[in-house]
Amino acid sequence: MDSPRLSRRSRRLFLSLASVLALTSLTTGLAQGAPAPAAEAPARTAAAAAVTFSDEFDGPAGAAVDGGKWQIETGDNVNNHERQYYTAGNRNAALDGQGHLVITARKENPGNYQCWYGRCEYTSARLNTAGKFTTTYGRVEARMKIPRGQGIWPAFWMLGNDIGQVGWPNSGEIDIMENVGFEPGTVHGTLHGPGYSGSDGIGAGYSLPGGQAFADAFHTFAVDWSPNAITWSVDGTVYQRRTPADLGGRQWVFNKPFFVILNLAVGGYWPGDPDGSTPLPQQLVVDYVRVSSDSGQPGGGGGPISGLGGKCVDVAAGGTANGTAVQLYDCNGTAAQQWSVGGDGTIRALGKCLDVASGGTANGTQVQLWDCNGSAAQQWATPAARDIVNPQADKCLDVTGGSAVNGARLQIWTCTGAANQKWTVTR
CATH class of the missing domain: 2.80.10.50 (Trefoil (Acidic Fibroblast Growth Factor, subunit A))
Structure with missing residues (x-):
């Protein structure tokens, strides 16, 4: 890793045992998203890739996310010692009427929510596509403006769809983008699997030049994923590629279906808790999430x-x-x-x-x-x-x-x- 991760989160589990058990009955088939302009890697033309999932977050201000594409998780997360309670509906995850999803973390507790440490101090939101959409390989990307502040922890990531059967970390986890507030100019991409999870995850960071902060503008975070290889990029700049050779003989668990997750956590082992310097509320603003994959089949047609x-x-x-x-x-x-x-x-x-x-x-x-x-x-x-x-x-x-x-x-x-x-x- 490019920088120390002391007290890195032990794992990013689902919020309750019921959530994990529910996954055992989820389907693994692809749910086709609405047609949208492809956001394929520069190595392919538009004809070479098919959009398999797309959410452009178009809709009226205040509307909830599309329930045909996303499910909203609720509850707290003791495993990472996060401080927020994830709420249902559109309270902390809503469209802004300008083509964005806004996930908001607030210092509040309007529902007298109870967390692992007592009465919850914060609310936020976490969305996933489990049971709605999975992908094996392809380009998975989101254009986002991330929040800022000590103790703020936005993430765009994926979990193996078999988590309900094999558990974590055997399911595998692909962190496409994580940021912790004390590193405003750096994001991280990480793999977690059996024998290389939590603080032992395999990953690297990417830093903006000249002291820029990711919260100041939108950026595109992506992985290009193929058999036995995953490549991370920010705004088209590749900063890391991982293959089974990086695992030191440990098992590569990334050649199977995964689902997509977006969340904004507050506090936790890795980012630490908010303090007096943390401005709240904070917002993770998502312009789009798109997944594209090769449309060609082995041995067919092709081009130069x-x-x-x-x-x-x-x-x-x-x-x-x-x-x-x-x-x-x-x-x-x-x-x-x-x-x-x-x-x-x-x-x-x-x-x-x-x-x-x-x-x-x-x-x-x-x-x-x-x-x-x-x-x-x-x-x-x-x-x-x-x-x-x-x-x-x-x-x-x-x-x-x-x-x-x-x-x-x-x-x-x-x-x-x-x-x-x-x-x-x-x-």
Whole structure:
């Protein structure tokens, strides 16, 4: 981690045993959101991704959130020693009539709510899509203006949909964005799973330059999630990528359905409690939440992948034999340049898969065409930074020598952000 997290929260459980048990009966099917402009990663065009969930929070001021998309949790949270009581309805989570959801934390207790420490001192709101929507892989993003102040703890995150069966942390948790008030210019992205949860979560922080505070403006927080790889970004800038290689042999539990959560906590082990410097009420203002995923299926249709010098990823001479070289070549629209990025993590052309030779992980290992076999050598992630990454090697698809000549071989290499590792996938 980039900064110490003393007294980090032990876990972010559901608010009551009943909440957890209720999950055992929730469906795992996708609920299609209303059509909306796609907010896909720059590595794909709009045609390459399908919006599977979208809430733009349009509606009259004071209206509650769409119950077809969100459920509202109620109660307190002793596990983190948070101070708020999460309320139902639109009291602390409401539309503002200008296309935003506003989650408000207040110092109040109008309902004589009781918390783990006695009479509750604060109210706020927490929403999730459990039973309404889950996703496995894709881009999950929200544009938000976060609150400020000591003890204030906004979060945008996901939990494995099997939490009711396996519990936490075996369910897995993906924290897309967390901020604690004493770090106004820094947000954190973290993975939690068996053997790496709470203060031992695997993550990193991202800080704005020049002493800026996240509460001063809207920012877009996202993860790009594919088989065996998750990449975090803020405003399109990638700051972290995690693969099973980061877990030291512990179990990767992120290749299954997850649901989405938004909440604004007050106090807790990690942020500490509010004090005299904390202005209240505070608001988490959400412009939109969108989830998009690959629309292509393995082996189907496809389109070109262009890169250095505007040239295309090409199967040499259109060959289909195992081991045929994959190279850079003038874009010509032939079948040798039609690639399908599948939801299973493969990239396919001519009925075969883009493959790292012999499953190598060393810099300079060449890529080739090979029969699709489900191996890690044929798994690729396409994060927002326009890299094409082999998670097993934790290396990027790269043009050998940075040469844009026809026939330049493609290989894997440590990700550097250079132009010879940037790709645009189209369909």
